[in-house]
Amino acid sequence: MVQINLEHREITLKIVYYGPALSGKTTNLQAVHELMKKEARGRLMVLDTANDRTLFFDLMPVFFKSRSGFTVKVKLFTVPGQVMHNSTRRIVLQGADGVAFIADSQLDQTKNNNDSWRDLLENMKINGLDPERIPVVIQFNKRDLEKVRSDEELDAVSKRGGEPVYKASAIRGEGVLETLEGLLRLSWRNLDNLYKLGEKLDLEEDEFINNLLHKGSGGES
Numbered sequence: 001m002v003q004i005n006l007e008h009r010e011i012t013l014k015i016v017y018y019g020p021a022l023s024g025k026t027t028n029l030q031a032v033h034e035l036m037k038k039e040a041r042g043r044l045m046v047l048d049t050a051n052d053r054t055l056f057f058d059l060m061p062v063f064f065k066s067r068s069g070f071t072v073k074v075k076l077f078t079v080p081g082q083v084m085h086n087s088t089r090r091i092v093l094q095g096a097d098g099v100a101f102i103a104d105s106q107l108d109q110t111k112n113n114n115d116s117w118r119d120l121l122e123n124m125k126i127n128g129l130d131p132e133r134i135p136v137v138i139q140f141n142k143r144d145l146e147k148v149r150s151d152e153e154l155d156a157v158s159k160r161g162g163e164p165v166y167k168a169s170a171i172r173g174e175g176v177l178e179t180l181e182g183l184l185r186l187s188w189r190n191l192d193n194l195y196k197l198g199e200k201l202d203l204e205e206d207e208f209i210n211n212l213l214h215k216g217s218g219g220e221s
């Protein structure tokens with residue numbers, strides 16, 4: 001849940017990257033870290049096991065100071081995808097303001113994606129997060145590989161479900177910022193509806209997005 005500290009003029013949002021093991025959640029965060037301007041990001045904390053598998057979580061804060069003088073922070077977390085880490089996933093998911101579900105496009109990963117999706121819905125419920133109210137976007141990652149689900153198939157998934165669907169190759173840095181921007185916009189709108197954030201902070205959606213992702217300042221777009 002967003003933390004709003006009017007006295008210290010600071011707000012903190014929480015975004016969680018969720019999904020099956022090896023779908024590329026950590027790689028997404030690493031790519032965001034690469035692609036973002038240095039001024040807007042903090043240290044990327046990657047907590048790996050020996051085999052590059054997330055054991056607890058990864059975390060990267062991004063932030064800016066608004067024209068109105070607010071420090072706006074967004075903490076980006078990843079969960080560990082391996083089935084055995086369910087209790088950790090549940091804890092990391094607590095208080096999320098938005099969720100990026102990173103699915104693996106490979107044909108043989110469809111079951112794992114579906115299992116993880118169900119696991120997400122269950123853990124949201126346990127954490128009191130209503131999937132109807134907390135924004136969720138879906139990313140189909142690893143589009144660079146062969147033996148992946150076709151674009152047509154993903155378009156069909158996109159039409160069926162309520163969540164926006166993005167295609168990505170996190171390892172190439174493609175589709176990563178688009179996914180994050182889509183999620184940040186939905187999360188901002190949701191919090192604005194709930195708490196009148198824009199009015200309280202004198203900050204609009206575009207200033208929020210442009211400062212975090214550095215659009216219109218010669219940065220990545």
Ligand SMILES: Nc1nc2c(ncn2[C@@H]2O[C@H](COP(=O)(O)OP(=O)(O)OP(=O)(O)O)[C@@H](O)[C@H]2O)c(=O)[nH]1
Pocket residue numbers: 019020021022023024025026027028052053054055078079080081082141142143144145168169170171172
């Ligand atoms: N070809 C390809 N490989 C990718 C892509 N994204 C991630 N990978 C690879 O997939 C493997 C797993 O990536 P991670 O980012 O560690 O996956 P994860 O979702 O964090 O996995 P857990 O921490 O176990 O949940 C690594 O070898 C990555 O290099 C991609 O877009 N294309």
Ligand SMILES: [Mg+2]
Pocket residue numbers: 025026027053054078079080081
């Ligand atoms: Mg990971």
